[in-house]
Amino acid sequence: MASNQNPPTPIPQEEQDLPNSKTALLSFNTDPPSTHKPTFKTNKTIFFSLLFTTFTAVIAAISFAVLFFSSTVKPGHEPIIRTTARTLTKLPHPIVLLISSDGFRFGYQFKAPTPNIHRLINNGTEAELGLISVFPTLTFPNHYSIATGLYPPYHGIINNRFVDPITGDKFTMSSHEPKWWLGEPLWETVTKHGKKAATYFWPGSEVKRKFWDCPVDYCMLYNGSVPFEDRVNTVLNYFDLPSDEIPVFMTLYFEDPDHQGHQVGPDDPEITKAVVRIDEMIGKLIKGLEERGVFEDVNIIMVGDHGMVGTCDKKLIYLDDLAPWVEIPSDWVQNYTPLLAIRPPPEISAADIVAKMNEGLQSGKVENGNNLKMYLKEDLPSRLHYVDSYRIPPIIGLLEESFKVEQKKSNKMECGGAHGYDNAFFSMRTIFIGHGPQFAEGRKVPSFENVQIYNLITSILNIEGAPNNGTDSFSNSVLLPDA
Ligand SMILES: *[C@@H]1O[C@H](CO)[C@@H](O)[C@H](O)[C@H]1NC(C)=O
Numbered sequence: 001m002a003s004n005q006n007p008p009t010p011i012p013q014e015e016q017d018l019p020n021s022k023t024a025l026l027s028f029n030t031d032p033p034s035t036h037k038p039t040f041k042t043n044k045t046i047f048f049s050l051l052f053t054t055f056t057a058v059i060a061a062i063s064f065a066v067l068f069f070s071s072t073v074k075p076g077h078e079p080i081i082r083t084t085a086r087t088l089t090k091l092p093h094p095i096v097l098l099i100s101s102d103g104f105r106f107g108y109q110f111k112a113p114t115p116n117i118h119r120l121i122n123n124g125t126e127a128e129l130g131l132i133s134v135f136p137t138l139t140f141p142n143h144y145s146i147a148t149g150l151y152p153p154y155h156g157i158i159n160n161r162f163v164d165p166i167t168g169d170k171f172t173m174s175s176h177e178p179k180w181w182l183g184e185p186l187w188e189t190v191t192k193h194g195k196k197a198a199t200y201f202w203p204g205s206e207v208k209r210k211f212w213d214c215p216v217d218y219c220m221l222y223n224g225s226v227p228f229e230d231r232v233n234t235v236l237n238y239f240d241l242p243s244d245e246i247p248v249f250m251t252l253y254f255e256d257p258d259h260q261g262h263q264v265g266p267d268d269p270e271i272t273k274a275v276v277r278i279d280e281m282i283g284k285l286i287k288g289l290e291e292r293g294v295f296e297d298v299n300i301i302m303v304g305d306h307g308m309v310g311t312c313d314k315k316l317i318y319l320d321d322l323a324p325w326v327e328i329p330s331d332w333v334q335n336y337t338p339l340l341a342i343r344p345p346p347e348i349s350a351a352d353i354v355a356k357m358n359e360g361l362q363s364g365k366v367e368n369g370n371n372l373k374m375y376l377k378e379d380l381p382s383r384l385h386y387v388d389s390y391r392i393p394p395i396i397g398l399l400e401e402s403f404k405v406e407q408k409k410s411n412k413m414e415c416g417g418a419h420g421y422d423n424a425f426f427s428m429r430t431i432f433i434g435h436g437p438q439f440a441e442g443r444k445v446p447s448f449e450n451v452q453i454y455n456l457i458t459s460i461l462n463i464e465g466a467p468n469n470g471t472d473s474f475s476n477s478v479l480l481p482d483a
Pocket residue numbers: 119123296441
């Protein structure tokens with residue numbers, strides 16, 4: 001890599017995805033950070049707290065609905081529904097600001113009053129039941145699917161960390177060598193068309209490419225210590241440039257509330273605080289854009305990368321418990337949980353391992369065994385799109401929601417949160433909100449997969465995108481046509 005780049009910096013925190021990026025890839029130490037505190041919740045308290053959170057969410061949803069309707073529908077006045085894109089008043093061309101709030105599970109927007117996020121929702125277009133992540137529902141695969149419109153096997157980032165089986169090279173969340181990152185991310189598509197892009201953090205954005213050299217001042221090198229306020233200010237400052245120099249595509253990334261979600265699970269008051277703080281950042285952004293007279297001209301797309309679900313030690317499956325059927329040495333295991341990925345040595349039949357593991361898991365003699373099912377990757381449900389890459393290990397295990405896999409029993413007694421599960425679980429969904437000239441006010445659209453976002457953004461910017469896994473007609477169903 002070019003020498004003017006900083007040394008590898010910390011990486012977004014991710015549950016078993018390493019507090020420290022230098023941890024050996026094949027290590028089976030899945031100790032979460034020491035901040036995980038033991039909890040002694042009984043089933044009953046969990047049940048009641050779930051009941052309570054559900055109840056609160058419903059009440060919150062109803063009160064927001066009431067607020068929304070009472071503020072937009074005045075007696076005797078129908079709300080004005082736009083049917084075509086708004087003409088720009090200040091900016092000379094469309095601009096897209098893509099914001100990611102990591103681990104923003106769908107439904108978090110009802111945890112607390114979030115007036116700024118709700119302003120975007122009420123005056124914009126929302127995926128009514130959330131945005132569907134790609135499988136595996138992890139940070140790096142998902143952010144790069146959003147950026148490229150490709151399912152993970154086609155963009156190459158098949159996990160937050162993995163080994164290339166041919167070279168033996170290890171990918172970690174601080175690997176910026178171009179060889180890992182396939183496909184064409186939005187910042188490159190934009191610059192390829194002679195337009196300007198700016199990235200305030202996004203997995204893959206620091207990687208140099210044919211049409212993207214990660215320019216100083218427009219491509220921030222990842223540093224999780226940069227206060228959120230500074231990130232918002234930098235983005236706002238781009239709008240002070242002469243109008244033809246303002247980047248037409250910008251990214252903005254926040255690590256929260258994923259960070260808190262891993263430590264305390266999705267239902268803790270810590271999450272509520274983190275959500276409120278993200279809302280404040282959105283408020284700061286809106287205010288700054290309004291002061292510059294461009295808020296209504298900018299297309300803001302706010303998303304998350306995946307959801308979050310609570311995990312507790314009671315829901316564990318130990319690979320060593322399978323020993324009577326088959327031994328799984330830890331050095332075959334590339335990832336434990338929630339995506340169990342196993343690469344046995346080439347002389348060993350993967351099909352045989354899968355059969356023996358499933359026999360053990362279904363025998364009724366392995367604790368929680370029926371909550372894990374093993375597959376040869378080519379036998380995984382095709383809706384997961386998780387087969388077409390030599391980087392994906394041959395054996396993949398699918399876990400029931402909330403369960404975890406470990407090598408062997410330990411004394412750990414933590415409850416926290418995780419993601420990475422099957423993207424069909426509702427808890428893995430995140431948010432999609434579009435606000436701006438091309439988005440209808442108050443519109444709800446059905447849930448869709450995040451690989452559609454690439455085409456949505458190239459449509460707004462009027463540029464031709466690279467081939468991808470989104471559908472061509474998708475943009476027509478979400479964006480307003482030009483006037
Ligand atoms: C919603 O957008 C319209 C312009 O399309 C604007 O007049 C109105 O003030 C906005 N409402 C809010 C709550 O921002």
